[in-house]
Amino acid sequence: MQISARNGLKGTVKKVEIGSVNTEVTIEIANGVEVTAIITKSSADNLKLSEGKEVYAIIKATDVMIAID
Amino acid sequence: MQISARNGLKGTVKKVEIGSVNTEVTIEIANGVEVTAIITKSSADNLKLSEGKEVYAIIKATDVMIAID
Amino acid sequence: MQISARNGLKGTVKKVEIGSVNTEVTIEIANGVEVTAIITKSSADNLKLSEGKEVYAIIKATDVMIAID
Amino acid sequence: MQISARNGLKGTVKKVEIGSVNTEVTIEIANGVEVTAIITKSSADNLKLSEGKEVYAIIKATDVMIAID
Amino acid sequence: MQISARNGLKGTVKKVEIGSVNTEVTIEIANGVEVTAIITKSSADNLKLSEGKEVYAIIKATDVMIAID
Amino acid sequence: MQISARNGLKGTVKKVEIGSVNTEVTIEIANGVEVTAIITKSSADNLKLSEGKEVYAIIKATDVMIAID
Numbered sequence: 056m057q058i059s060a061r062n063g064l065k066g067t068v069k070k071v072e073i074g075s076v077n078t079e080v081t082i083e084i085a086n087g088v089e090v091t092a093i094i095t096k097s098s099a100d101n102l103k104l105s106e107g108k109e110v111y112a113i114i115k116a117t118d119v120m121i122a123i124d
Numbered sequence: 125m126q127i128s129a130r131n132g133l134k135g136t137v138k139k140v141e142i143g144s145v146n147t148e149v150t151i152e153i154a155n156g157v158e159v160t161a162i163i164t165k166s167s168a169d170n171l172k173l174s175e176g177k178e179v180y181a182i183i184k185a186t187d188v189m190i191a192i193d
Numbered sequence: 194m195q196i197s198a199r200n201g202l203k204g205t206v207k208k209v210e211i212g213s214v215n216t217e218v219t220i221e222i223a224n225g226v227e228v229t230a231i232i233t234k235s236s237a238d239n240l241k242l243s244e245g246k247e248v249y250a251i252i253k254a255t256d257v258m259i260a261i262d
Numbered sequence: 263m264q265i266s267a268r269n270g271l272k273g274t275v276k277k278v279e280i281g282s283v284n285t286e287v288t289i290e291i292a293n294g295v296e297v298t299a300i301i302t303k304s305s306a307d308n309l310k311l312s313e314g315k316e317v318y319a320i321i322k323a324t325d326v327m328i329a330i331d
Numbered sequence: 332m333q334i335s336a337r338n339g340l341k342g343t344v345k346k347v348e349i350g351s352v353n354t355e356v357t358i359e360i361a362n363g364v365e366v367t368a369i370i371t372k373s374s375a376d377n378l379k380l381s382e383g384k385e386v387y388a389i390i391k392a393t394d395v396m397i398a399i400d
Numbered sequence: 401m402q403i404s405a406r407n408g409l410k411g412t413v414k415k416v417e418i419g420s421v422n423t424e425v426t427i428e429i430a431n432g433v434e435v436t437a438i439i440t441k442s443s444a445d446n447l448k449l450s451e452g453k454e455v456y457a458i459i460k461a462t463d464v465m466i467a468i469d
Contacts, residue, residue, distance in 0.1 A: 056196075079188070
């Protein structure tokens with residue numbers, strides 16, 4: 056499958072915190088660089104996410120803002 | 125300033141492509157790992173973005189999807 | 194590939210309107226039911242979208258609002 | 263009321279799952295085609311959503327991604 | 332029509348800037364307080380937006396971030 | 401810090417409702433005009449949000465829809 060979202064960052068699941076509805080997933084995309092995703096619990100179950108699993112963080116380019124100091 | 129968005133990835137601007145309304149900005153957030161952002165031209169102007177500038181890619185955790193192979 | 198977004202509506206591309214930066218794609222997901230997507234021109238190119246192609250409209254559940262009359 | 267979001271899919275509520283903060287609503291928009299929405303519990307209450315109710319799934323065109331096999 | 336989005340800010344259109352695909356609309360929601368919206372040109376046409384028109388700025392609560400100095 | 405999001409509405413926190421995962425924050429941005437934000441509990445904690453605090457409601461222009469009666 057190929058998707059129109061511009062960013063597909065390959066990484067490894069570092070932490071999975073399961074809530075009642077949502078699950079928070081921390082993905083290491085480079086040494087010391089982490090991305091946090093919040094997805095529904097049922098999606099996390101379907102994807103069988105667990106620590107160490109290889110995943111992609113998919114992000115639309117229009118959902119990335121830019122900040123400067 | 126501090127913001128509620130969970131992801132603030134520090135990086136360096138690699139490329140700025142200016143369109144008529146939007147500007148596409150490529151940010152290197154780790155060696156060989158890039159994030160593409162599409163922001164309005166006027167925002168890009170306000171931030172004075174140019175190659176080599178240090179920026180943060182700001183992404184809400186709920187805007188990060190997860191995919192597996 | 195499998196993705197955490199909850200909605201994956203199978204359909205057929207009915208129309209592709211190419212702009213300078215964005216491309217508007219109309220997808221028929223059922224008889225007489227259409228979904229319009231706006232994606233970047235470069236994504237549309239990568240996916241080689243054209244009339245009649247089978248695609249999926251991917252939509253996060255939190256991006257669906259509900260209205261009543 | 264008329265809204266700028268491009269997609270307004272008419273459908274019927276099939277299921278309402280009430281969480282502590284969010285409510286998950288399944289809408290049938292065509293025979294066998296369903297869309298899942300996650301809205302806040304208070305919005306679901308205001309709209310008095312229940313099985314069988316006629317609703318519209320409102321989705322911005324920029325929130326629709328496209329995937330191919 | 333009633334919608335699940337939590338924020339519906341009543342205001343007056345102050346400026347409409349028409350692009351090739353998108354239109355930028357500035358809405359005054361209180362004395363000296365303005366909100367900028369970017370919608371597609373075709374949506375702006377459908378809504379017949381022009382200076383002085385009374386409109387609502389509709390924003391999902393999950394699309395509002397909070398920042399502090 | 402300066403961010404690419406076009407809307408930064410200055411306001412005062414009126415109410416903070418803490419859920420298990422998310423926190424709902426009501427911000428008064430003008431006399432009688434309120435904006436509701438839903439952010440993660442951990443973000444609300446980091447920002448030390450409480451009634452009376454001065455904050456900014458940050459909203460991307462593409463996340464603002466327009467409705468008319």
